[in-house]
Amino acid sequence: MSLPSRHLLLLARMLLVLPGLAFAQPAALPERLDRVIDQALAEKRIVGAVVLVMQDGKLVYHRAAGFADRESQRPMKEDTVFRLASMSKPIVSVAALKLVEQGKLRLDDPVSKWLPSFRPKLADGREPVITVRQLLTHTAGLSYGIFEPEDGPYHRAQVSDGIDDTGVSLEENLRRIASVPLSYEPGKQWGYSVAIDVLGAVVAKAGGATLPRVVEQLVTAPLGMKDTAFFTKDAARLATPYADGKPEPVRMGEQHTVAFGAGGVHFSPARALNPQAFPSGGAGMVGTASDFVKFLETLRTGSGPVLKAKTAALVGTNQTGTLSTMRGPGWGFGFGAAVVLDSAQGRTPQSAGTFEWGGAYGHSWFVDPQKRVTVVALTNTAFEGMSGAFPTAIRDAIYAEGK
Incomplete structure (x- = not known):
């Protein structure tokens, strides 16, 4: 005998608050997230967005909202391709870890083993050993021009950060990076940097092919990340980039600079369509939200065709000890992502062990x-x-249990 519909509804509500679920009221999650997205669009803080939420391997929220291109009124779609910027970093980091699993690369290999001419020196003239591990954890003594004034050493050396499009080759960019004195003794500090661009060159050497080919073979093809690569031929699916502005975001032009820190980030939107641009391991990839969630889920579960569970766990395990990172107290850094060490100190509702990062074109993610x-x-x-x-x-909408 079937239960009356009101009894079924009551039973469903009881099940929703069983202990162990990530959300006390999963039915309310879409409403909370919709409010966040709708408000950001109404206040003209963002132009468009794609948001995906997985729980226990199931898609519990998915939405494309706003415009992929505001001026042509092209709507955002869930398969819209984005310039990933620093979301490239964990993908290339995982390719490196796969090579470690295969015995083709070691975490404590000197970088000079793979890139003999890459020998940056400290300000006092000493030439320290830089390891693959230090590249992965941003403890290699390198930096980014975005943290310097426009007359800083990276700018004077014309180092590319992988988001601009200078026409420089990867080999020439490595030479320019190595020409600048290191910011600190490798392993002694943490500093967000072009380290993953250098790592990309190591991955290419150890993998025996170009970086795009090695990443495809080891990561994107096994996971079915069909829209993730170092450039796209499908301009019609590529989101138009915008920069913060009043009364609304400003459409980026080519070689568009957005103020940041002591200087600014120099964006070249056309780079995503240029197969000749050097493959920047730190910022050069494009892809979709659905591709990236596949990638993160294989790290969360430790399953799938890319990494063994023990290796996958390293991505979200603090590798930098007590070194201070840009996230401040309560945070560390793994192999490709910031890691929550203490939720209270880190001022986040996320659990200890959560790992996350983002991308300068306007992205965020966490596991x-x-x-x-x-x-x-x-x-x-x-x-x-x-x-x-x-x-x-x-983030706060995800953790707003019972609200």
Whole structure:
């Protein structure tokens, strides 16, 4: 005998609050996330977004909202291709870890073993050993021009950060990086940097092919990440990038500079369509939200065709000891992502062990292994979608149990 519909509804509500679920009221999650996205669009802080949430391997929220191109009124779609910027870093880092599993690369290999001419020196003239491990963890003594004034050493050496399009080759960019004195003794500090561009060159050498080919063979093809690569031929699916502005975001032009820190980030949107641009391991890839959530889920579960569970866990395990990172107290850094060490100190509702990062074109993502939750939020608005109110509001909506 079937139960009356009101009894079925009551039973469903009881099941929703069983202990161990990531959300006390999963039915309310879409409403909370919809409010966050709708408010950001209404306030003209972002132009468009694709947000995906996985729980226990199931897609519990997915939405494309706003415009992929505002001026032509092209709507955002779930298969829209984005410039990934620093979301490239964990993908290339995982390719390196796969080579370690295969015995083709060691974490403590000197970088000079693979790149004999890459021998940057300290300001006092000493030439320290830089290891693959230090590249992976941003403890190699390198930096980014975005942290310097426009007359800083990286700018004077014309180092590319992988987002601009200078026409420089990877080999020439490595030479320029190595010509600048190291910012600190490798292994002694943490500094966000072009290290993953250098790592990309190591991965290519150890993998015996170009970086795009090695990444495809080891990561994207096995995971079926069919839209993730170092450039796209499908301009019609590529999101138009915008920069923060008042009263609304500004459409980026070619070689568009957005103020950041002591200087600015120099964006070249055309780079994503240029197969001749050097493959930047730190910032050069394009892809979709659905591809990236596949990638994160294989790291969360430790299953799939790429890494063994023990190796996959290293991505979200602190590798930098007590070194201070840009996230401050309560945070560490793994192989490709920031890691929550202490939720209270880190001022986040995320569980200890959560790992996350983002991308300068306007992206954020995180994986909470304790809650078994993976979140990808891609926008086409820099920097609101990466470090503005939007990613914080998405995060807080995920953890707003009972609200």
